[in-house]
Amino acid sequence: MLRTDAAKLRWMGLDMRARWRRRVAVLVTYVVFSAACIACAGGQWWGHPMVGLVILTLLVMGFGVFGSFGPTKQFEDPPVRVMVNGLDEWARYRFAAPSFEEATEMQRAELLQTYRFGSFYLPGKPYLDEREARERDGAVRWSVRWIATGLACSAGRYSVAPHPVAGMVVATDFVLLLVLLMTLPQARVLWMERDPRELNGETQLLGPKA
Numbered sequence: 531m532l533r534t535d536a537a538k539l540r541w542m543g544l545d546m547r548a549r550w551r552r553r554v555a556v557l558v559t560y561v562v563f564s565a566a567c568i569a570c571a572g573g574q575w576w577g578h579p580m581v582g583l584v585i586l587t588l589l590v591m592g593f594g595v596f597g598s599f600g601p602t603k604q605f606e607d608p609p610v611r612v613m614v615n616g617l618d619e620w621a622r623y624r625f626a627a628p629s630f631e632e633a634t635e636m637q638r639a640e641l642l643q644t645y646r647f648g649s650f651y652l653p654g655k656p657y658l659d660e661r662e663a664r665e666r667d668g669a670v671r672w673s674v675r676w677i678a679t680g681l682a683c684s685a686g687r688y689s690v691a692p693h694p695v696a697g698m699v700v701a702t703d704f705v706l707l708l709v710l711l712m713t714l715p716q717a718r719v720l721w722m723e724r725d726p727r728e729l730n731g732e733t734q735l736l737g738p739k740a
Contacts, residue, residue: 532719541599546601547726552723563590596712602716602719611654613651620645624644665719
């Protein structure tokens with residue numbers, strides 16, 4: 531589920547191939563976001579607390595380690611249909627080549643044989659292979675279980691509260707659970723996925739000398 535390109539495995543200038551760095555990034559992101567939400571809900575920031583919560587959520591989703599520019603692959607399903615118009619788009623669709631000229635000689639020969647003139651729609655290609663799709667689905671199910679547990683704990687806390695629960699407290703809990711719902715699958719992948727260099731045999735543990 532991690533991106534395969536080493537250049538895309540960098541986040542905020544840090545090489546995220548090492549698992550311990552990804553785990554630190556996940557912990558720091560959640561701790562800072564939770565503390566900022568609590569401070570915002572308490573009126574310790576300028577402006578309306580709800581505006582602050584929305585801004586914090588957008589920052590986490592846009593620039594956090596879970597965002598679209600983070601080290602994990604896309605979790606969304608591809609579009610049902612995509613339009614192809616021209617050899618360059620056909621090369622990108624067929625072989626993920628940047629353009630027809632940048633494809634290999636064998637790829638260009640096949641592209642010319644199979645290309646049809648005009649604009650036409652084709653089925654969207656999946657972003658993930660079967661193993662990665664299973665890993666994503668497992669991470670989503672794991673996240674849903676923890677979100678359900680969090681909802682149950684929040685409901686129990688509200689039921690035993692001696693005073694009516696303030697609206698901002700409910701809003702803060704809702705925002706926290708919403709962000710967890712959107713990011714926990716990626717967080718699990720970042721936490722569990724091994725260093726790609728280990729899988730490729732680029733790094734080996736040195737044993738004791740004979």
